[in-house]
Amino acid sequence: MKRLIFLIMLVAAAAVLFVQSASINADEGVSPGGDILYTKPVKSVVFSHRLHVEDKGLSCDMCHSGLFDASALRAQEKGDFTMESLYKGKYCGACHDGKTAFASNTQCARCHIGVKGFNAAQKGGNGPGMDLQGPKDAIAIGAGDSAVRFSHWSHTKSIKCDGCHSELFPMKRGKTTITMGAIYQGKFCGACHNGKRAFPVGDCAKCHKIMPAPKEDLVYKVKDLSPVRFSHQFHRNLFGCKDCHSKPFAMKQTPGRMNMDAINSGKYCGACHNGKKAFSAAECTKCHIDSKS
Ligand code: HEC
Ligand code: HEC
Ligand code: HEC
Ligand code: HEC
Ligand code: HEC
Ligand code: HEC
Ligand code: HEC
Ligand code: HEC
Ligand code: HEC
Incomplete structure (x- = not known):
């Protein structure tokens, strides 16, 4: 019975949302407030980095190691970005399950801000968005002699975040072990530093300020x-x-x-x-x- 009522609710909401989305054909994307506004299949659902990261303290890699690409609106290009998936624990549903955060089959309007909410967000937003530029200073990868300093700044001039996250690297330091063997095989830094996209692995000193001795025999x-x-x-x-x-x-x-x-x-x-x-x-x-x- 409960299930039936819910289904009716879902169909009704879908009808309203679809009518709304059909009638307006505004720009899609990211609001001036930095929120991500989904318009497909229905207009519109809001996602706020500021709320999830700054207010709720969630770390980048909770969402960016498989759940979401580091590229706005990528999810809605996929055919399965639907409530059905959320209920199965995919996408937002990984947390919005009634345990980590309010369940996806409740409080529809907190996520679904509709066309009105979309227009409001497109106009004013709620202040400057979160800085999603990645670490400003070079970060150290590894420890001891083999440690390498990696500069986001010099890479993000020409490469977008999802060129590296999260397929090549997690959005968190120190979670993976990087070896030269893997780099030679085209993994990690070696995906680009192969003498074609960027300088080759043979230029040891460009990455290593101290020449490290191999760790493996x-x-x-x-x-x-x-x-x-x-x-x-x-x-x-x-x-x-x-x-x-x-x-x-x-x-x-x-x-x-x-x-x-x-x-x-x-x-x-x-x-x-x-x-x-x-x-x-x-x-x-x-x-x-x-x-x-
Ligand atoms: C609660 C989940 C969550 C957390 C935590 C999170 N993100 Fe995201 N992020 C998303 C979603 C959802 C998208 C949009 C992906 C999509 O639409 O496919 C996104 C997109 C992005 C984008 C692309 C933005 C654009 O305009 O193209 C960047 C960059 C990004 N995130 C960086 C970060 C960084 C850095 C952190 C940590 C400080 C972080 N994210 C934490 C969920 C999260
Ligand atoms: C990594 C876990 C996680 C993921 C993934 C996640 N959220 Fe959340 N979200 C939370 C937590 C935790 C809260 C705060 C607890 C609560 O309100 O129940 C929250 C709160 C919210 C809120 C309430 C904002 C307010 O008004 O207080 C909205 C809206 C929301 N999330 C939307 C989304 C959407 C849309 C997605 C997918 C694009 C998503 N979330 C993905 C963890 C997550
Ligand atoms: C945690 C956030 C969240 C909550 C809560 C939520 N939704 Fe959704 N909903 C989404 C996202 C994300 C999408 C896909 C993006 C889009 O369509 O803009 C979506 C899409 C939909 C769709 C179109 C795709 C489909 O599954 O047919 C309908 C209809 C829908 N939601 C209805 C509802 C109803 C009804 C409720 C409340 C019972 C609800 N949603 C609660 C996030 C949420
Ligand atoms: C050329 C590859 C590359 C690009 C492009 C890139 N990153 Fe990174 N990022 C890395 C590497 C490497 C690490 C460290 C991973 C490790 O230690 O295992 C990292 C780590 C991070 C971390 C975690 C830092 C910490 O202290 O834990 C965040 C946050 C981050 N990146 C965000 C971003 C954002 C946002 C963008 C786009 C503006 C971006 N990255 C673009 C390679 C890249
Ligand atoms: C997605 C491709 C890509 C990946 C992955 C990548 N790089 Fe680069 N890197 C580039 C490009 C492109 C340049 C600029 C062209 C050049 O210098 O050959 C560059 C330049 C550099 C430079 C010279 C500029 C500077 O920052 O001083 C260093 C050092 C460097 N990369 C280190 C690394 C390290 C260490 C890793 C792995 C942790 C890595 N890169 C991963 C593409 C990449
Ligand atoms: C007891 C002798 C010895 C000492 C001491 C030594 N190495 Fe080596 N190293 C070798 C040998 C043997 C090879 C392989 C040479 C060959 O196959 O022709 C080698 C190869 C290397 C290689 C290349 C590995 C590869 O995969 O191609 C590096 C890098 C290296 N050494 C760095 C160092 C550094 C840095 C130190 C000092 C911290 C050091 N070595 C100290 C004997 C030594
Ligand atoms: C594009 C950047 C880059 C270049 C070029 C590079 N390395 Fe590395 N190297 C790394 C990174 C990143 C690590 C991992 C650091 C850590 O975890 O300690 C690493 C780790 C190592 C290690 C320790 C792990 C292992 O596999 O034994 C050795 C030894 C090493 N490098 C030697 C070399 C030598 C010799 C060269 C030149 C032939 C070279 N590297 C060129 C990025 C690079
Ligand atoms: C600069 C001097 C020096 C050179 C060159 C050298 N060794 Fe050694 N090696 C030693 C000393 C000293 C010991 C420790 C004393 C002992 O076991 O007799 C040792 C110990 C070893 C051991 C036993 C310890 C272990 O690693 O398990 C092996 C195996 C070994 N060496 C292999 C080699 C091989 C193979 C080469 C050439 C590729 C080589 N060594 C080159 C000085 C050297
Ligand atoms: C100190 C270390 C060490 C000891 C002890 C040692 N070897 Fe070697 N052996 C090597 C190295 C290093 C190579 C060259 C491997 C390469 O470059 O591919 C080698 C290569 C060989 C080869 C192939 C190349 C050739 O010279 O024909 C044979 C056969 C061989 N060893 C037999 C022996 C025999 C038999 C003994 C004992 C009498 C012995 N080795 C003791 C280090 C050692």
Whole structure:
């Protein structure tokens, strides 16, 4: 019974809202107050960043990690931006479920401001909108030697927020682990820093003020034998970068450059792994190991 009354209500409201939306053909978009005004399928529903972020204290990534793109009115281009979806917990319904916030099947008019509300918002708005420019100062990504400073300002001159959020990065610092391996594969910064859209990954110093040592072991596959594993994290506690770079090692992993003959004659690893400075090159299984614990 309750359900039936609700359904009738919904149909009635739909009729009114549709008639209203058919009769007016004004601009769509963002009000001078910074509110987002939806006009499809019905005119109009209001969403306020200021209310949700400043008054209610919700963090950007609560909405911008999958629920909504960082681009106004994107949702209404999708066919399923309807009450049905909201009731299923999508879009606004993720919170407007009667627990986190008032339920989507109550207080229709708080979201549906209609044509009158739309016109009022288009004219005056309610003061300046929220600043949605992203962090003004460069932000630090990661910690320690590998940390990189990232400037929103220099990127948002030519790239819109949704060029990066939230497909490449969440709208919150420190939630993802970014590795060079992933960047080389075209993820994270590597989606653009590939020498086509922006300078290539090889220009290490443009991103890294300090050159970081790899966190993961360098692994060299060897035919019919366990792979060689070289740990920077271990060796860098005993030596400075200069002890190894750029002699005897170039600062780029190059499988096949080294071999046992060279090592046994004191080159590469053999400069130390000679039984004096460190264990000798005869102890095969200390370097050729399947995995380390
Ligand atoms: C309660 C949910 C919610 C929160 C919290 C939230 N947003 Fe949004 N944001 C939205 C919605 C909804 C849209 C419109 C998306 C659409 O229509 O598809 C939007 C759009 C945007 C846009 C695009 C605006 C434009 O004019 O194109 C930016 C930029 C943005 N948000 C940044 C932020 C930032 C920065 C924060 C944190 C300070 C934040 N948002 C917090 C829901 C939210
Ligand atoms: C991340 C959770 C979240 C999402 C997503 C969200 N809201 Fe809200 N909203 C809230 C909370 C929390 C409140 C304040 C609690 C309440 O009033 O029940 C609120 C309050 C409101 C209000 C009341 C404003 C007033 O007059 O006090 C409106 C209108 C509203 N939301 C519209 C929307 C619309 C439209 C969407 C989708 C485009 C949306 N919200 C998405 C959490 C959310
Ligand atoms: C939390 C905010 C919110 C509340 C509360 C809400 N709506 Fe909606 N409604 C939306 C959004 C967002 C859309 C899609 C955007 C648009 O149509 O402008 C929408 C669209 C609609 C539509 C057109 C799409 C469809 O589902 O057929 C109807 C009809 C509708 N609402 C009726 C209602 C009625 C009736 C109520 C109260 C029982 C209600 N709404 C309460 C946010 C809300
Ligand atoms: C070129 C890519 C790029 C663009 C474009 C971009 N951002 Fe970001 N944004 C990032 C990265 C990277 C982070 C940090 C993510 C991490 O640490 O994992 C970030 C983080 C954020 C944060 C969280 C900051 C914090 O302290 O937690 C907000 C808010 C944000 N961005 C908003 C925006 C807004 C608004 C826009 C559009 C005006 C925008 N971003 C455009 C890449 C971008
Ligand atoms: C959506 C594409 C895109 C992504 C993702 C991106 N960049 Fe950029 N970046 C650019 C473009 C375009 C330029 C300007 C052209 C150039 O310098 O080659 C640029 C310039 C830069 C610059 C030089 C300007 C400055 O700020 O000093 C640095 C440094 C930089 N990016 C670092 C990063 C880092 C670090 C990341 C990942 C956290 C990242 N970028 C992600 C597109 C991107
Ligand atoms: C476009 C920007 C950019 C360029 C260019 C770049 N890096 Fe990175 N690098 C990053 C970011 C972002 C991180 C993640 C920072 C963190 O979480 O500590 C990172 C992390 C690292 C790390 C630590 C994580 C890991 O994968 O071991 C190393 C080592 C590293 N970079 C080395 C390099 C070297 C060597 C080059 C040049 C061949 C280079 N980077 C070029 C952005 C860049
Ligand atoms: C004990 C010797 C040793 C020390 C000390 C050392 N490295 Fe390396 N490093 C290597 C070797 C071996 C390679 C791989 C060379 C090859 O394959 O030809 C390498 C490669 C690298 C690479 C390239 C990684 C890649 O994926 O291409 C970077 C970056 C690097 N080192 C940075 C550093 C930094 C920064 C320090 C100081 C904090 C440091 N290294 C200290 C031995 C060392
Ligand atoms: C500058 C001297 C130096 C160079 C060059 C060097 N090592 Fe070492 N290495 C050491 C010392 C010192 C130890 C610790 C003492 C010991 O275990 O005998 C060590 C320990 C190790 C260990 C055991 C600790 C661990 O990481 O689990 C391995 C494996 C290893 N080295 C592999 C290599 C490989 C492979 C190379 C060449 C790519 C190499 N080392 C180059 C000095 C060096
Ligand atoms: C100090 C570390 C270390 C020790 C100990 C070591 N190796 Fe190696 N081994 C390497 C490195 C580094 C490579 C070169 C991997 C590359 O560049 O692809 C290599 C490559 C090889 C290769 C392929 C290239 C070639 O020279 O033919 C064979 C076979 C090999 N090792 C056998 C052995 C045997 C057998 C022992 C024990 C007698 C041994 N290794 C001990 C580090 C070591």
